[in-house]
Amino acid sequence: MENIYLPHPAIIKEIIQETKDVKTLTLTFEDEGLQKNFAYLPGQFVEFSIGGVGEAPFCLASSPTRPGYIQCTTKKAGKVTQAIHDLEVGDRVGIRGPYGNSFLLEGLKGKNLVLVGGGIGLAPLRSLIQYVLDEKDDYGKIVIIYGAKTTEDLVYKKELEEWGKSPGVELVLTVDPGGEDKEWKGEIGLVPSILEKVNPSPDKRMLITCGPPIMIKFVLFTAAKMGYQPKQIVTTLERKMKCGLGKCGRCNIGRTYICQDGPVFTYKQLEDLGADYLA
Amino acid sequence: MKRLLKKDELEKMVADLMENYDVIAPVLKEELIAFQPITRTDQILWDYPNSLKPVKEFFLPPREVLFRFKQGKAEPMSPAPKKRLIWGSRPCDARSLLLLDKVFLDETKDIYYFEKRENTLLIGLSCSDPQESCFCTSFGSGPHSKEGLDLLMTHLKDGTFVVESNSPRGEELVKGRGRVVNTKDEERQEKVKEEAEGKIERALQPDSFLEKLVNGFGSPYWDKACLQCISCGICRYLCPTCHCFDIADEDSERVRFWDACSFPNFTKMTSGENPRHTKRERFKQWYNHKFNYFKQNHGVFLCVGCGRCLRSCPVKIDFREVLDRIPAQTASPGGKG
Numbered sequence: 001m002e003n004i005y006l007p008h009p010a011i012i013k014e015i016i017q018e019t020k021d022v023k024t025l026t027l028t029f030e031d032e033g034l035q036k037n038f039a040y041l042p043g044q045f046v047e048f049s050i051g052g053v054g055e056a057p058f059c060l061a062s063s064p065t066r067p068g069y070i071q072c073t074t075k076k077a078g079k080v081t082q083a084i085h086d087l088e089v090g091d092r093v094g095i096r097g098p099y100g101n102s103f104l105l106e107g108l109k110g111k112n113l114v115l116v117g118g119g120i121g122l123a124p125l126r127s128l129i130q131y132v133l134d135e136k137d138d139y140g141k142i143v144i145i146y147g148a149k150t151t152e153d154l155v156y157k158k159e160l161e162e163w164g165k166s167p168g169v170e171l172v173l174t175v176d177p178g179g180e181d182k183e184w185k186g187e188i189g190l191v192p193s194i195l196e197k198v199n200p201s202p203d204k205r206m207l208i209t210c211g212p213p214i215m216i217k218f219v220l221f222t223a224a225k226m227g228y229q230p231k232q233i234v235t236t237l238e239r240k241m242k243c244g245l246g247k248c249g250r251c252n253i254g255r256t257y258i259c260q261d262g263p264v265f266t267y268k269q270l271e272d273l274g275a276d277y278l279a
Numbered sequence: 280m281k282r283l284l285k286k287d288e289l290e291k292m293v294a295d296l297m298e299n300y301d302v303i304a305p306v307l308k309e310e311l312i313a314f315q316p317i318t319r320t321d322q323i324l325w326d327y328p329n330s331l332k333p334v335k336e337f338f339l340p341p342r343e344v345l346f347r348f349k350q351g352k353a354e355p356m357s358p359a360p361k362k363r364l365i366w367g368s369r370p371c372d373a374r375s376l377l378l379l380d381k382v383f384l385d386e387t388k389d390i391y392y393f394e395k396r397e398n399t400l401l402i403g404l405s406c407s408d409p410q411e412s413c414f415c416t417s418f419g420s421g422p423h424s425k426e427g428l429d430l431l432m433t434h435l436k437d438g439t440f441v442v443e444s445n446s447p448r449g450e451e452l453v454k455g456r457g458r459v460v461n462t463k464d465e466e467r468q469e470k471v472k473e474e475a476e477g478k479i480e481r482a483l484q485p486d487s488f489l490e491k492l493v494n495g496f497g498s499p500y501w502d503k504a505c506l507q508c509i510s511c512g513i514c515r516y517l518c519p520t521c522h523c524f525d526i527a528d529e530d531s532e533r534v535r536f537w538d539a540c541s542f543p544n545f546t547k548m549t550s551g552e553n554p555r556h557t558k559r560e561r562f563k564q565w566y567n568h569k570f571n572y573f574k575q576n577h578g579v580f581l582c583v584g585c586g587r588c589l590r591s592c593p594v595k596i597d598f599r600e601v602l603d604r605i606p607a608q609t610a611s612p613g614g615k616g
């Protein structure tokens with residue numbers, strides 16, 4: 001019988017310093033068979049483990065359309081994430097997963113998309129963006145709206161440029177007022193207000209958002225105001241998680257275990273979950 | 280198959296089984312009734328109100344090492360214990376394991392729990408003296424229920440026991456011992472059973488709890504109901520069906536610990552945000568998990584009516600009253616959260 005808590009050894013292949021406190025790690029499983037068979041979808045997450053320090057959940061920031069490795073983008077926040085930031089290329093860590101549902105890809109097929117990200121919340125959206133760019137024929141036009149506190153806090157800077165140049169993609173970057181520098185050519189303002197300004201029509205479109213809870217909250221309201229139906233709006237939720245398997249009992253909202261039935265939900269589903277879904 | 284064994288025949292049976300099994304039985308330990316491994320049959324208690332702690336800990340230990348790390352690689356601890364036999368478990372506790380099975384033996388099986396379950400025989404002892412705080416009959420169990428047991432022993436109060444097998448493994452243990460019961464024995468057994476059931480005075484209506492919890496989710500009632508609770512977690516730890524746990528590393532070991540939904544850290548995230556940030560939410564979670572969410576997700580209530588939570592609560596919260604008093608009211612929008 002498989003040991004569901006067993007972290008599988010993986011080696012750090014590359015570390016990208018995204019911002020002062022955010023790094024993207026590229027990993028491959030030591031077991032080649034596992035690396036080949038590790039099937040996942042955008043929106044899913046893994047438990048990332050450093051032996052003797054602990055485990056923490058991170059979404060997969062890479063896309064299954066680009067096989068051979070997986071990536072996580074982690075922000076230094078506490079014990080495990082500090083230890084992750086101390087890692088070097090060649091170090092061994094542990095990964096178990098993937099867990100959770102995904103970005104409801106069937107529901108996105110054939111639609112125009114607007115992806116709204118804030119800060120490190122771009123990580124799961126990056127997985128989706130890569131996926132959609134690689135399967136371009138299945139999807140319509142794409143608008144990406146991404147914001148961070150300051151220009152220094154934007155992640156995936158090089159990739160953002162590439163996305164902006166891709167056909168059929170409109171990229172809008174923004175920083176909070178005061179977060180701009182001299183060279184800044186993007187927007188200045190909070191993500192929800194920039195969404196309103198760009199005003200992508202809800203016609204045949206799905207809106208997918210991820211970021212800090214407060215941003216998500218206002219994006220949901222703004223999108224509803226713009227005429228998006230609750231079932232056209234998709235987001236991911238964050239909860240404290242330990243097992244990722246519906247057993248440890250802490251990530252539930254009502255009868256729904258976010259680690260298994262989530263973390264991705266439509267606004268419609270969130271409304272059904274009840275009042276306190278955004279922490 | 281039912282057989283009749285005298286107490287000394289049962290003791291002989293335990294002694295024989297000790298050769299092949301680690302035998303865990305109720306003993307008196309520092310004036311408390313506790314299940315623990317025994318070395319002599321004269322340690323066994325034959326007549327006792329239920330143990331303070333349930334037998335849950337033999338399947339989901341309070342602290343359990345899952346892995347040891349060597350060069351960054353996790354080496355699983357061998358989860359398989361020696362073959363074990365729990366002697367004298369009460370029917371309510373046996374039923375609690377069937378409920379825990381729904382969590383740990385679902386499609387993602389927990390190997391640590393699984394191996395302990397597989398390696399452990401459960402020999403039950405019918406309750407002849409249910410306490411005032413017991414209400415197993417309201418939760419699909421009963422003082423003489425065989426559910427989840429390999430064998431059930433019922434004391435006929437004269438030093439003889441009806442021993443009824445409820446699994447092939449149980450049958451194997453008792454085969455050839457004592458004698459087969461006659462109709463008179465069975466009549467006496469029935470009488471003991473009726474007497475015991477008759478002592479359980481309060482019948483609860485769990486379905487009404489479900490309804491009240493769903494409808495009263497947003498009720499201001501909870502603001503007051505939670506005040507008395509000191510969030511000590513005792514009710515959670517002593518409950519045979521509470522299964523929430525934490526996983527953390529200690530030096531080079533990954534350890535699983537019992538955790539409890541009454542503690543703020545249970546849900547508090549590194550960002551400082553806490554989805555259940557008040558005592559009210561944490562208090563409510565326990566009731567809803569047991570009498571609402573679990574029922575909706577698994578079709579049964581997450582309670583066996585053992586009464587431990589109300590017997591051991593330091594501030595004397597009786598959950599039956601907490602549930603009874605939820606005011607009936609119409610569901611508020613979003614009332615399911």
Ligand SMILES: Cc1cc2nc3c(=O)[nH]c(=O)nc-3n(C[C@H](O)[C@H](O)[C@H](O)COP(=O)(O)OP(=O)(O)OC[C@H]3O[C@@H](n4cnc5c(N)ncnc54)[C@H](O)[C@@H]3O)c2cc1C
Binds near residue numbers: 077240547
């Ligand atoms: C589904 C999901 C996806 C996530 N994706 C990312 C991501 O892509 N990038 C990123 O930087 N962060 C992500 N997070 C948040 C990240 O898990 C926490 O920042 C991290 O667990 C903090 O761990 P720590 O040991 O450094 O913090 P500490 O405060 O020292 O320890 C808290 C411990 O609690 C546990 N824990 C589990 N879930 C959480 C949580 N949500 N918040 C806080 N503690 C938690 C972990 O075991 C963690 O080690 C995600 C969280 C979830 C639930």
Ligand code: SF4
Binds near residue numbers: 517520569
């Ligand atoms: S909730 Fe109370 S009565 Fe029910 S099983 Fe748990 S401890 Fe026993």
Ligand code: SF4
Binds near residue numbers: 508510511595
């Ligand atoms: S035992 Fe009583 S005081 Fe302690 S957490 Fe349970 S209800 Fe609250």
Ligand code: FES
Binds near residue numbers: 246257
């Ligand atoms: S993380 Fe353990 S139940 Fe969801």
